[in-house]
Amino acid sequence: MTQSFDAAMHAFAPRLPLAVGLSGGADSTALLLACAGRWPGQVHAFHVHHGLQAAADGFEQHCVALCARLQVPLSVRRVDARHASGQSPEDAARQARYKAFEALALDNQARAAIGTIALAQHADDQVETLLLALSRGAGVAGLAAMPAQWERGGLHWSRPLLRVAGADVRAWLQQQGEHWVEDPTNADERYTRNRIRRRLLPALQQAFPHFRDTFARSCAHAAQASELLQELARADLAAVGQPPRIAALRLLSRARQANVLRHWLRSAHGTTPASAQLDALLDQIAACATRGHRIHLKVGSGHVVREAGALGWYNRPVLDLISARDGGAPKQPSQ
Numbered sequence: 339m340t341q342s343f344d345a346a347m348h349a350f351a352p353r354l355p356l357a358v359g360l361s362g363g364a365d366s367t368a369l370l371l372a373c374a375g376r377w378p379g380q381v382h383a384f385h386v387h388h389g390l391q392a393a394a395d396g397f398e399q400h401c402v403a404l405c406a407r408l409q410v411p412l413s414v415r416r417v418d419a420r421h422a423s424g425q426s427p428e429d430a431a432r433q434a435r436y437k438a439f440e441a442l443a444l445d446n447q448a449r450a451a452i453g454t455i456a457l458a459q460h461a462d463d464q465v466e467t468l469l470l471a472l473s474r475g476a477g478v479a480g481l482a483a484m485p486a487q488w489e490r491g492g493l494h495w496s497r498p499l500l501r502v503a504g505a506d507v508r509a510w511l512q513q514q515g516e517h518w519v520e521d522p523t524n525a526d527e528r529y530t531r532n533r534i535r536r537r538l539l540p541a542l543q544q545a546f547p548h549f550r551d552t553f554a555r556s557c558a559h560a561a562q563a564s565e566l567l568q569e570l571a572r573a574d575l576a577a578v579g580q581p582p583r584i585a586a587l588r589l590l591s592r593a594r595q596a597n598v599l600r601h602w603l604r605s606a607h608g609t610t611p612a613s614a615q616l617d618a619l620l621d622q623i624a625a626c627a628t629r630g631h632r633i634h635l636k637v638g639s640g641h642v643v644r645e646a647g648a649l650g651w652y653n654r655p656v657l658d659l660i661s662a663r664d665g666g667a668p669k670q671p672s673q
């Protein structure tokens with residue numbers, strides 16, 4: 339069962355003082371109101387001004403007025419996420435926002451050491467995130483969607499409304515007679531998330547009335563599976579070594595090879611291989627019975643090559659330098 343707003347707030351046990359990420363929208367306005375009522379004098383609000391849309395000033399003004407009325411200290415930080423490349427504008431804004439929250443928590447250190455940062459995503463946001471992950475063909479880490487709480491940058495982060503239906507958050511806020519600012523881009527169906535919210539969620543509600551709960555259960559299963567795979571990958575990486583030795587990799591099942599290589603590429607080289615690239619690499623490892631067998635594949639943002647019985651990873655410019663040093667024209671990687 340999705341939780342009621344009151345039950346979710348009752349179960350919420352943050353480290354105080356607490357800061358609420360306040361966008362000025364309905365969800366975070368409701369969260370701030372409930373927190374300020376429950377822990378008077380212990381609640382701060384952080385607002386990030388993205389400068390991305392004309393309405394941004396209106397969001398800030400709402401936050402300033404609301405916090406003044408509730409006597410909640412508000413910290414505002416301006417960010418410019420427009421120039422991030424290779425990312426969707428939403429992802430760039432989210433990343434900039436999380437960095438800004440950390441900076442705001444640090445700025446506040448002198449006044450009050452913030453224990454928890456609370457964000458107001460709810461059960462509908464979680465379903466949207468899961469469906470977006472499915473649409474990308476994500477693995478278990480993506481299908482876990484958003485965690486309800488985590489630690490980062492010395493802070494505890496929490497999403498206390500993650501099991502509350504979006505309509506229940508708004509109904510609670512309306513009962514309080516409180517206003518909020520409607521984000522005009524929420525109605526823009528050029529954004530996939532908005533199409534999911536406006537078209538798919540009502541259809542899901544009809545077909546599977548309990549989809550918020552059952553989908554949340556699947557996310558929790560995926561989160562657990564993802565944690566297990568991480569543990570296995572760390573143990574397997576310790577066994578195959580860094581760089582991974584091919585003979586040791588070949589002792590593992592294909593699924594474990596994929597898991598450990600994905601982990602190695604991410605943790606050691608900050609790159610995520612596409613599924614087809616990883617498949618091609620596993621084929622090469624399987625075919626690699628002879629010492630002379632060459633491996634050279636484009637994987638993630640670089641290239642995996644065979645070097646003295648192990649796998650090496652290079653950025654293209656480094657590989658070109660090595661080829662030039664060894665006197666040969668750079669070989670074309672297999673696709």
Ligand SMILES: Nc1ncnc2c1ncn2[C@@H]1O[C@H](COP(=O)(O)OP(=O)(O)OP(=O)(O)O)[C@@H](O)[C@H]1O
Nearest residue numbers: 359360361363364365366367384385386457458459
């Ligand atoms: N500009 C911002 N400043 C501070 N916090 C933010 C800002 N934007 C989002 N947040 C926080 O992150 C959460 C998720 O953001 P997102 O934009 O996905 O939510 P939303 O559904 O629009 O929520 P809301 O109705 O509160 O705006 C918000 O509920 C809020 O807690």
